[in-house]
Amino acid sequence: MIKASLVLALVGLGVLAASLSGTVGVPFYLPLSTLALAGTVYIGRHIPKFLRIFLVMLSVTHLLFVALILGVTAGLITGDYTGYVPPPSAALGATVFGILIYGLSYVRVVRTICRITDRYLESQTDSVIRLPFIGLVRAREGTIGTWIIGVLIALNLSQVALNVRLSFFSRDMFNAIQDKDAGAFWYQLFFIFTPLAAVFVAVALIDVLLQYVLTIRWRAFLNTYYVGQWLGDGAHYRMQLTNQGADNPDQRISEDLRKFIDSTYSLSIGLMNQAATLVSFIAILWTISAGFTLPGTDVEVPGLLVWICAIYAILGTWITHLIGRPLIGLNFQQERVEANYRFSLARLREYPEQIALLAGEPAEKEGLARRFTQIVDNYMQIALRLMKLNTFTAAYFQANVVVPYILTAPYYFAGKITLGQMQQVNGAFSRVTSALTYFIQIYTTLADYKAVLDRLTTFESAIASAQRVGGESKLAVTPAASGELRLKDLDVRLPDGSDLLHAKDLSFRPGERTLMTGPSGSGKSTLFRAIAGIWPFGEGQVLVPEGQTMMLLPQRPYIPIGTLREAVTYPARSDSYNDAQIAEALRAARLPQIADRLDEDRNWGQTLSLGEQQRLAVARALLARPDWLFLDEATAALDEPTEQEIYRVIREKLPSTTVVSIGHRSTLAAFHDRRIDMKKTESGLSTPVDLRQAEPAE
Numbered sequence: 001m002i003k004a005s006l007v008l009a010l011v012g013l014g015v016l017a018a019s020l021s022g023t024v025g026v027p028f029y030l031p032l033s034t035l036a037l038a039g040t041v042y043i044g045r046h047i048p049k050f051l052r053i054f055l056v057m058l059s060v061t062h063l064l065f066v067a068l069i070l071g072v073t074a075g076l077i078t079g080d081y082t083g084y085v086p087p088p089s090a091a092l093g094a095t096v097f098g099i100l101i102y103g104l105s106y107v108r109v110v111r112t113i114c115r116i117t118d119r120y121l122e123s124q125t126d127s128v129i130r131l132p133f134i135g136l137v138r139a140r141e142g143t144i145g146t147w148i149i150g151v152l153i154a155l156n157l158s159q160v161a162l163n164v165r166l167s168f169f170s171r172d173m174f175n176a177i178q179d180k181d182a183g184a185f186w187y188q189l190f191f192i193f194t195p196l197a198a199v200f201v202a203v204a205l206i207d208v209l210l211q212y213v214l215t216i217r218w219r220a221f222l223n224t225y226y227v228g229q230w231l232g233d234g235a236h237y238r239m240q241l242t243n244q245g246a247d248n249p250d251q252r253i254s255e256d257l258r259k260f261i262d263s264t265y266s267l268s269i270g271l272m273n274q275a276a277t278l279v280s281f282i283a284i285l286w287t288i289s290a291g292f293t294l295p296g297t298d299v300e301v302p303g304l305l306v307w308i309c310a311i312y313a314i315l316g317t318w319i320t321h322l323i324g325r326p327l328i329g330l331n332f333q334q335e336r337v338e339a340n341y342r343f344s345l346a347r348l349r350e351y352p353e354q355i356a357l358l359a360g361e362p363a364e365k366e367g368l369a370r371r372f373t374q375i376v377d378n379y380m381q382i383a384l385r386l387m388k389l390n391t392f393t394a395a396y397f398q399a400n401v402v403v404p405y406i407l408t409a410p411y412y413f414a415g416k417i418t419l420g421q422m423q424q425v426n427g428a429f430s431r432v433t434s435a436l437t438y439f440i441q442i443y444t445t446l447a448d449y450k451a452v453l454d455r456l457t458t459f460e461s462a463i464a465s466a467q468r469v470g471g472e473s474k475l476a477v478t479p480a481a482s483g484e485l486r487l488k489d490l491d492v493r494l495p496d497g498s499d500l501l502h503a504k505d506l507s508f509r510p511g512e513r514t515l516m517t518g519p520s521g522s523g524k525s526t527l528f529r530a531i532a533g534i535w536p537f538g539e540g541q542v543l544v545p546e547g548q549t550m551m552l553l554p555q556r557p558y559i560p561i562g563t564l565r566e567a568v569t570y571p572a573r574s575d576s577y578n579d580a581q582i583a584e585a586l587r588a589a590r591l592p593q594i595a596d597r598l599d600e601d602r603n604w605g606q607t608l609s610l611g612e613q614q615r616l617a618v619a620r621a622l623l624a625r626p627d628w629l630f631l632d633e634a635t636a637a638l639d640e641p642t643e644q645e646i647y648r649v650i651r652e653k654l655p656s657t658t659v660v661s662i663g664h665r666s667t668l669a670a671f672h673d674r675r676i677d678m679k680k681t682e683s684g685l686s687t688p689v690d691l692r693q694a695e696p697a698e
């Protein structure tokens with residue numbers, strides 16, 4: 001690897017020496033270019049795919065497009081290669097790219113970015129894309145993404161190349177004006193400018209279109225990936241249990257991913273575009289500056305215009321930075337106060353009833369107005385600051401128009417350059433200034449990008465550690481053929497490692513209805529979680545009946561937003577049952593009043609009372625007909641007669657389902673055959689005590 005880089009560096013130096021000594025010609029740089037390309041491809045095998053695409057595309061496009069197409073074709077037509085081949089030749093360019101990109105692959109942040117992007121680019125998922133004139137093409141999603149990025153890089157580089165070519169057009173056209181050569185003028189306008197401009201527009205259009213296609217495909221893939229990781233294997237639940245620093249997963253998945261993709265795209269291709277622009281136009285400025293002397297002296301300074309341009313851009317950016325610096329803090333503050341305001345509005349939406357009952361509207365109004373005032377105040381500060389900044393930048397941009405003329409006029413009047421060259425300097429000057437400004441200003445965007453990247457990586461590591469907690473758990477839930485559910489030497493702990501409960505040997509037999517009682521906080525719900533296989537803390541064995549279905553109804557059921565049909569059939573698909581079955585289940589669960597509103601789409605979790613939600617969950621169980629049904633105070637919000645009715649319905653409709661309930665009410669005993677009481681020992685450890693026979697209700 002190091003050897004390859006050395007060879008590349010030597011090739012580059014050779015080309016540079018040759019180009020500086022003026023011997024660059026097609027026969028000379030062709031073999032060197034090929035060598036440089038081979039070297040970059042070799043290096044490319046060892047770096048992340050995302051960087052590899054840039055490496056290959058930059059090398060190939062630069063070599064072939066800039067050197068061969070522009071150089072050779074123009075040379076063939078005019079017999080003059082020098083005007084069209086940039087002095088640091090294409091091979092040198094490829095070499096420099098190779099070494100730069102290889103070096104980049106060792107930067108930690110770049111590695112992190114590549115790790116996330118390569119997940120997409122290396123994706124093996126089968127996919128399709130519709131290509132114009134060809135139709136649907138099947139390929140791996142990663143391959144499609146790779147090709148789109150490749151084409152986008154090529155398009156961006158061709159835009160730079162076209163800009164370079166257009167600057168020569170401008171030179172030639174103004175020279176024709178200077179020489180009063182009407183033929184040359186019209187030729188430049190119709191045969192050079194018009195086709196170039198047409199190509200430019202087409203390239204820009206395809207560029208925008210492809211960019212949209214790429215970002216949405218990329219986002220769709222990463223979205224599926226992250227959602228899969230988050231929901232897979234209960235990681236989302238365990239992340240919340242272990243409280244691993246990944247707050248707001250919703251924001252990570254919806255917002256940060258989008259920002260990551262947009263920024264990765266615009267920063268990488270934008271940087272490349274500006275770098276290519278900078279190199280190409282510096283080359284033009286450098287060439288035109290040949291023989292320029294410092295004003296008022298005879299001292300020749302190689303590349304004088306380049307230095308002046310750099311000083312001008314750096315000075316301008318520095319002053320912009322001094323005036324604009326407070327904007328970073330102000331913008332940050334603006335986001336904060338906007339978020340605060342949004343949060344207050346969301347709270348209002350979440351607790352409408354509580355607020356209405358307390359007649360808290362005036363207090364809410366006042367609170368909202370106070371928060372909104374913060375938005376206005378900060379906004380005004382931003383506006384004032386922007387005004388100052390814009391005063392400077394507007395003046396700077398105006399100066400941009402005349403500064404190049406002021407710089408080149410003495411040389412023009414001294415006959416050192418033509419009007420065309422003066423015009424070309426004008427264009428090149430503004431491109432170099434804006435490219436340099438871009439580089440200097442990019443750090444604010446980078447800070448934002450880094451924050452997004454950090455949030456994504458902490459999210460990833462939180463998922464990974466949640467999966468690890470699951471993978472390393474010594475609390476094994478294993479299927480067993482006996483048909484019984486059995487707890488053996490089970491120690492259940494809390495996430496901090498402290499002991500919660502111990503069960504030496506406890507069996508639940510099929511068909512037997514068990515009631516679990518015990519003081520609040522003794523660990524009944526946690527025992528259910530361990531049986532369901534979602535509680536990873538502890539050790540011992542839970543043997544679950546093989547091939548049998550289990551359903552657990554918690555005290556506060558989860559009701560998804562959507563139609564009532566979706567809410568009742570959850571988590572099964574909404575078309576798993578027909579309307580009659582769903583309506584029948586709702587009626588049986590004592591919810592006849594909503595049985596004919598199956599297609600009503602609303603936030604049912606907010607509309608229904610807790611007792612109604614619990615009955616809806618029972619309807620779910622009646623539809624799903626699980627072999628084992630665990631009711632964790634699942635009817636606690638119901639009045640006693642309704643609760644008893646519900647238990648009667650469960651027994652009647654699900655005669656072969658084994659029911660294990662947690663409940664505090666003594667009336668429940670009548671519906672169970674056996675009672676297990678969770679007793680707390682003096683050390684605070686709970687243990688289930690089998691009372692065999694549940695006491696009769698009366």
Ligand SMILES: Nc1ncnc2c1ncn2[C@@H]1O[C@H](COP(=O)(O)OP(=O)(O)OP(=O)(O)O)[C@@H](O)[C@H]1O
Nearest residue numbers: 241494495500518519520521522523524525526527
């Ligand atoms: N995610 C968690 N992190 C830390 N402690 C927890 C967590 N979940 C439960 N606990 C603790 O475990 C203990 C047992 O909780 P659990 O909900 O199992 O009790 P319970 O017997 O079902 O109580 P109740 O009858 O009030 O519903 C409680 O002290 C609770 O604070």
